[in-house]
Amino acid sequence: MKKYQVSLAKAVLGTFGWLTGILVLANGGNEILRLLLLSITCSIIIGFIFSVGYPIIWKEFTTNQAVKIGLSSIMNIGGGCLVIGLLFPAMFTMIFAWIPAMLLLSIVLHTICSFFYQEAN
Incomplete structure (x- = not known):
């Protein structure tokens, strides 16, 4: 799991950046804390799928x-x-x-x- 930490951090931060920008542009400045929490949550989900989930399934599993x-x-x-x-x-x-x-x-x-x-x- 240690080898996927940097990849996960990059994916989460990259997704967080563009997703926050899109949400703020779409909703204006209203409810900024809710938008940030949504952006963080979705970034973690997306980052986990692409930087931890896929590599574990395709490189670690022997099925x-x-x-x-x-x-x-x-x-x-x-x-x-x-x-x-x-x-x-x-x-x-x-x-x-x-x-x-x-x-x-x-x-x-x-x-x-x-x-x-x-x-x-």
């Missing part, structure tokens, strides 16, 4: 490719839905019915990307 693809897809869609639910609850209710289709698309895209990743290595 077969199908399990890695399934775990990556579930983590990706779950984290994305969690962030959307925190930032825009009304949007989450609109996309909730589409979660199975998004999961299927994520599995297909992760499968395609894993084949290209294997060819590159």
Whole structure:
């Protein structure tokens, strides 16, 4: 876990910067503390997925490719839905019915990307 600390910090800080900027521009200066807390929470979720979750699944797990693809897809869609639910609850209710289709698309895209990743290595 120690080797992923720097990567996690970079991802969290980078996401926090642009997400805070977008939230302040979209909502003005109103409720700045709430926006900062939302931005921090979402940054931690996104940073964990990309800098800790994916490397652990693809480099540390010794399972077969199908399990890695399934775990990556579930983590990706779950984290994305969690962030959307925190930032825009009304949007989450609109996309909730589409979660199975998004999961299927994520599995297909992760499968395609894993084949290209294997060819590159």
